[in-house]
Amino acid sequence: MGRVAGIDLGTTFSLIAYFEPQTGVPKCIPGPYGSTLCPSVVSVDEDGKVIVGEPARALLLTKPERTIYSVKRLMGRGVADVQEELKIFPFRIDPAGRNVIRVSLGDKWFTPPEISAFILRELKSWAENYFNEPVDRAVITVPAYFNDAQRQATKDAGRIAGLEVLRLVNEPTAAALAYGLHKQKRGYVAVYDFGGGTFDISILKLVSTTEGDIYQVLSTNGDTHLGGDDIDNEMQRRTRQRILQLFQTDLANRQEDIQELRQILIAAKHALSAEDSVLLRFDPAGGKMFEELLTRTEFEKWIEPIVARTMTPVKMALADAKLTPNQIEEVVLVGGSTRIPLVRKTVGDYFGRAPHCELNPDEVVALGAAVQADILESGVKTMLLLDVTPLSLGIETMGGVVAKIIPRNSTIPASAQELFTTGVENQTGIDVHVLQGERELAKDCRSLAKFQLKVPPGPAGLARIEVKFLIDANGILQVAARDLRTNAEHTIEVQPSYGLSDAEVERMLEESIEFAEQDFSERQVIEARTEAETILAATEKTLAHPRASELAPGERRAIDDSAAQLRAAMAGSDYKLMRERIDALNQATMHLAEILMNGALQTALEGKRLEDV
């Protein structure tokens, strides 16, 4: 088994972190460009090669049609759900896709979990290069407000990337863990997580027990479509309007210009966290330079409505936790968008205290994931996380009304049992429709799945099927059914409303291996074999040398034995064993090498006077 890691699979950036036992702190792992941030951008070149991260981000400018960003916005969603997104994001979506979105990338169609898997594989290789060991298990974070389908899609992405997902952890909760607040604090904590594409608020209670410290999430709320992207889009909208006004130049349908302007505006947004104003310079079309000063005051006026939108979930989460703002003892800020001074001020004013932002808001979620990964891996529990399900689970009843069976903010794992029976004589199936959401009518909630319970024909009301709905520690629903009359397990075939079947995930896992670089251990095996071949060839050559006869018979036998053992190891795929035997052969040929070296030296020195040497 390889190592474990914590991964923050973000809308804009993704990170991988590990827990360092020597120091007792988690650390983010840098990639080949020195940064710990891997842009969540994927590009596919003409040869079908997949490019991820920083180089893919550069390709957004030159090859926008072969490059995709912010794919997290599409996770676990259907074609009908993302129509709003399509107006702003340059996603090219297969209109024929039914319950799974397929995005065009290069010359192929990919599902969002497959694209996310490319990012996960990239991060995995960062860590493998760092440790020089394979990484095969991970804790991956998700927005607290992600629904079942979005969580399942994230888990699928992990599997497609060749990772066993030990646990999905909610991003704000991970951030609280990273801060290690339990070491000095007790009481109520609010985590305000404003990232690239999602907004979450979680209210936690820190408690001590005789066994250890517990992070108990009391409530969570959020908006899975509210983030820094929205700020960028608003800046884009206003600037494009201004360009149209000044130069009568419409940037619509000019993907390369749009991407360039987008990067200029993002840089300006970042600069305005420290500066009072920034100069926007952009060349919309030959010679006409757009140049305008953007002040922080003006910028804040633009984004004020977006920042205000975060406060509704904050108030709802507090109400659900039955708390008032002044009862919150610590406020933690997470996500790149919390660098914006207006965001800090809004949050600080509301809670009446300065928020925590000591840790890098980009890294804090990945760090927390690494802490949880270590707890799960080492089996040494230093603290316990009790999280909640963000949305109520319900089933459709008569008239399209939803009966809530597990209320939102229930601690997970959580379960509910429902008894189903037939309504008419000789009915052979009972339809069950599972939903998630707070609205009263099924049509306003998120459909998770539909299935039919098969029953033998008989009088109405005779069948008694008990269905157990269980939300696991990942926030993912499991369903099991049992016939109460026969006590037999009941087979149910479920068609998830959005998402991939197990078979599809398996197939994608196989396909992804073709695309991505070889697996770490495979790579190690190939490298070890090559090295073994080189050393075996060199040994053979030196043994053929006349001076090899100077070896003692025992030494000669040792070399032959070591070489044979190495050849045997090469037949297998244990690269560690191969390395061991390479070392052994090196050891055995040491004297032979010396003999030859001395001989070579003598030959070289012959005929030379001492002073020439």
Place this chain on the structure above:
Amino acid sequence: MSITQTQRDETGQAAGTNCWNCQAASTGAHFCVACGKIQPLPAGTDYFAFFGLLEKLSLDSTQLESEFHKLSWKLHPDNFVRASEFERDLSLNRSSELNDAYRTLREPISRVEYLLLRRGLRKEGTTKQQAPPELLEEVFELNESLDRLREARAEGGDLATLREPLDAAQSNFQEKLEEVDAELAQIGQEWDVALEAGADETKQQAMLARMNLALNRRSYIRNLVASVQKELAEAYTRLV
């Protein structure tokens, strides 16, 4: 969402049966006293018993919470990541039962509802929505006031004068809600005393029936208050 089709049979594992691991005859509440392994949930465990409590309605919420934390620490799936699939399953089921039990027992109303459910006086998800007879007149008046409000809104009439009777009705029903809560608390106390004294089944059933009536009354008034609040909020937000 994933589907488990091969969940293990939990029946026949009532408390007192042998430990699945070491076959010890007496197992503890959650873990075997002999080998320490987590035990399957007996069929039809009740939430009170899960916490080792009698079916009493007065509960020390601080104590319940600390017991919840203690059991969470032991039963949570985090502890079983490296255990066998069977044990992982037991942990998942037992910790979800713990969370369900705590969620139900920590609120006084859901606690009463649960007791009545266990004792067969209520069915899950059903509450009677008939107006209690003694409230009929007031409910009738309230509905008239609400009708007038809706009419005035539809026709753009003067809303301000309609507010007073509605506000009055709302505080009247709010008061009634407090009364019924007090009544429920009173019956709850009597129940606890009776339970401790070992009251017979007939006596218990009579008390449960009273609780059930009070609970129905409460749920009716609560819905009423909520709908008045909603109407008021819709009609007057723009005026405030």
